[in-house]
Amino acid sequence: MSQLLRVQNFAVSRDGYAAGEGQSLERPFGHADPATMMSWAGATAHWPNRTDPGGSRGLDDYFTRDYQQNIGAEIMGRNKFSPQRGAWEDHEWQGWWGDEPPFHTPVFVLTHHVRPSFSLSDTTFHFVDADPATVLKQAKEAAQGKDVRLGGGATVIRAFLEADLVDALHVAVVDDVELGGGVRLWESPDELRDRFHLDVVPSSSGVTHHLFWRK
């Protein structure tokens, strides 16, 4: 089976925004509330940050359970790594993900301002100034035969969709949240139907899972 580029557990509001306006160190999702956007995932047994043995094992858990499966690398945008813009001012600060990042693989951070790679626990961050096809080639090589996760944010996913490099997407639409502005993934999931099959699966947690795979 060939190596795929997969989007997983990516949450957007009913109106298609993945993050709000005004991203900062204190508010990684801008005016959007990450707790509301991700509570469907946080309630599951396989949520990577879970510290107690509980959690649901229903539909939503199949998605958090699948998060690491057969993933050998991740590609993310700079804004998923850090709120800093422009030249790096502080190399000491090593991103939002703490000493034990939940990736456990090489991570390729897209940025116009490269800096030296570094490792935190079993995650290594590389900083790459390249077009989607080039960074995907690097990530596939690092993934050693496994798939590559496209971690977002929305701007990065849109760029890879535009370059027609995405093989499968799982997007959780949070039915109760309307953001009205911010960083948009889509106007409507129907935009992808020409190139992708789509399963639409409502969950009792209040999100509607959208599962796309290439035609």
Added chain:
Amino acid sequence: MSQLLRVQNFAVSRDGYAAGEGQSLERPFGHADPATMMSWAGATAHWPNRTDPGGSRGLDDYFTRDYQQNIGAEIMGRNKFSPQRGAWEDHEWQGWWGDEPPFHTPVFVLTHHVRPSFSLSDTTFHFVDADPATVLKQAKEAAQGKDVRLGGGATVIRAFLEADLVDALHVAVVDDVELGGGVRLWESPDELRDRFHLDVVPSSSGVTHHLFWRK
């Protein structure tokens, strides 16, 4: 996380039968048609017996994808291993599963007629005459920290449910098939609601996934 006993990808007719009447070497599912019962799974990219690179990657694929994940052993009834009844007459015949069984772990076959263990590729079959709790203890030990799959058939699953040993079940109800007789899993999925949470998830393939996990 403790070791669980999980039922996975277990298909039943709309009226609750997992196999028809008259099981034989030629008809492992009796008068039920295995192709109809399992076509939802066979269409997915992760179907274990798939030989070509295609297949769907929507909802149903999350279930076939999960089949091996964190599984270290399987428990099955004798009828899932073979149509033979009573004392083994032919030790040469090594079950329905061919030279490359899809289990890749130790498998514990419940039978009143024990016989020596043997391996086919990376699957080892053990034959055990014991009550559910005892065989589960053996299987958990063999699974080395991973979960144990309860493979069926329906009679075996019912016995383990009766002993309250099952932690999670995924049952695919095939909406278009009514068997009217055979080996029954349940009269209705509601029977399990007192002990289990339940997510009911219809798929575009014509099955309705029932996901149970312990309260």
